[in-house]
Amino acid sequence: MAERVSIETATFGLLGPLAHTPTRTMSVHCVIFRIGERVILLDTGFGTREMLEPNRYLGSDALLSLGIVVDVRLTALHRLAARGIRAEQVTDIVLTHLDADHAGGLHDFPGATVHISAEELAAYDEPRSRKSYHPYQVSRQTTLETYGPSDEQWFGLPARSLPLPRDLDAKLIPLPGHSRGHRGVAYRENGQWTLHAGDAYFDARINFLDPPPGLPLEIAMQADSCDRVASLSKLRELRDRHGLEVAMFCAHDYQEYISWTVGRGRADPVDVFRTTLP
């Protein structure tokens, strides 16, 4: 019998500000899929290791340049516990990419199978290819499922379906540029598609201008400028052509996060931070 998939979103971290935009706080917008007792995450945010020893695991450069709020209560492990979910219930984690603010929390869920693009894992395995890849995130014990190109299409974009439970329709959508193997993750909820665009854009009000100005953070962090701009164009086209059929949000646009969660009546308990952080 089909099991109902319950979908919630949460921010597993806070960063910011993103200079020159109205965005002062940045979310780490992640998704929690519940199918019975089983839980599947889309991105993890930072983990407990980074929050408990930030100088050691994140370093002063990242703390300062990204404005990372250090509080272990923001981690996926703690946010899930607040919802009554145990770490052992997390069987799978789908990642947009392997930067620490998206994959840092992997070590808190050692039993989960990690789903990632083959290109992203290859980039991660190259020595010193990216400062925000941390070597301790993926260990020999990590169970990995990698995905290369396929002939599948989704609203005119290349896609790769994920072998998750039958009732959870989810696909990796190549949006390279921020990192080499960066992917959006599309999923269907009650027949409606949503695309988590990861870090393909940072601020919906700025990045969808035509042409978009370059934001310092996205340029500083990009693996390939041409790929990043091309991915942004694809998203603009998707929004123009299929905006009614596909909802979209990214990881770090806090206004998007607020409107998405409040609009759905599912504000995260971490909202206590809103009283102290703008």
Ligand SMILES: [Zn+2]
């Ligand atoms: Zn990020």
